[in-house]
Amino acid sequence: MTPEQRYLFDINGYLHLPNVLRESQLTASRSAIERYIATPDNQLPEGFSRSENKKNYENGFAFDKVLESLVVHPVLWPIIKEFTHERPAFSRGTLLVDTHQHGPSHLHCAREAYGWQSTRYDTREGRIYCDDFAIFVYFDDVFPGDGGLLVVPGSHKAMFDRPPSLFNNGAITDRADLPTGVVNVTLKAGDAVVMTEMLAHGTLQWKPKDRLRRILVLRYRPQFKGQPSFVTEAIRDRLSPETQELMAHAHYTHVKEIVKKEVVQLS
Numbered sequence: 505m506t507p508e509q510r511y512l513f514d515i516n517g518y519l520h521l522p523n524v525l526r527e528s529q530l531t532a533s534r535s536a537i538e539r540y541i542a543t544p545d546n547q548l549p550e551g552f553s554r555s556e557n558k559k560n561y562e563n564g565f566a567f568d569k570v571l572e573s574l575v576v577h578p579v580l581w582p583i584i585k586e587f588t589h590e591r592p593a594f595s596r597g598t599l600l601v602d603t604h605q606h607g608p609s610h611l612h613c614a615r616e617a618y619g620w621q622s623t624r625y626d627t628r629e630g631r632i633y634c635d636d637f638a639i640f641v642y643f644d645d646v647f648p649g650d651g652g653l654l655v656v657p658g659s660h661k662a663m664f665d666r667p668p669s670l671f672n673n674g675a676i677t678d679r680a681d682l683p684t685g686v687v688n689v690t691l692k693a694g695d696a697v698v699m700t701e702m703l704a705h706g707t708l709q710w711k712p713k714d715r716l717r718r719i720l721v722l723r724y725r726p727q728f729k730g731q732p733s734f735v736t737e738a739i740r741d742r743l744s745p746e747t748q749e750l751m752a753h754a755h756y757t758h759v760k761e762i763v764k765k766e767v768v769q770l771s
């Protein structure tokens with residue numbers, strides 16, 4: 505993680521990473537996503553499914569090797585290792601497909617939902633520690649006015665509860681009415697955003713009728729936190745040994761083999 509990235513993440517609680525994917529990776533990722541979306545429910549391989557509203561595609565990361573490789577992408581890997589102080593675990597990777605038919609989501613964060621004890625953000629030894637974070641990888645351009653991700657920069661360090669009177673109690677429906685303090689993050693295809701789950705965030709309704717917002721939501725935490733990640737045997741069998749190791753729950757003292765690598769290639 506560079507000093508610039510560390511500084512920006514620390515003050516904002518999120519970090520926009522431009523141009524993470526090469527053109528060839530973006531093209532291959534899009535075609536894998538299109539295959540997942542186009543496959544009828546009864547023909548999906550075991551372990552894959554879409555939600556009733558067709559927004560969430562379960563285990564999207566495991567659908568194709570090109571998507572699985574994003575879990576340990578070389579731009580993201582140093583950040584994943586830093587945030588977990590070299591004790592990383594990958595817990596879940598869902599494909600989200602936003603259309604104009606899907607509504608907005610209210611501002612929320614893990615601490616507000618589960619209590620201040622649930623999540624931790626800290627800085628020690630000149631680096632960041634973060635025990636619940638997500639990386640959103642974008643496969644489509646988002647332009648101002650389209651909708652998409654909302655954040656309250658700096659809210660990961662809030663020492664007070666967010667007053668219900670603020671930000672219309674978290675219900676923000678239009679970019680034109682964006683309250684001071686809330687930012688609509690617009691990313692380009694191939695960009696990614698890293699965000700602590702302590703940051704208040706939500707989404708605006710997706711406005712374009714002729715374009716989608718397709719993102720892979722990758723979730724990480726330290727290897728000793730919470731319940732072991734669960735994927736069915738059918739999904740686990742598709743994964744490379746490196747991803748399987750990254751998903752494993754482990755003791756505080758255990759050093760995963762994968763952590764010793766500067767760059768991870770899936771075998």
Ligand SMILES: O=C(O)CCC(=O)C(=O)O
Nearest residue numbers: 600652653705706707721
């Ligand atoms: O759709 C997005 O950009 C954010 C999704 C979200 O809020 C979440 O996964 O918690």
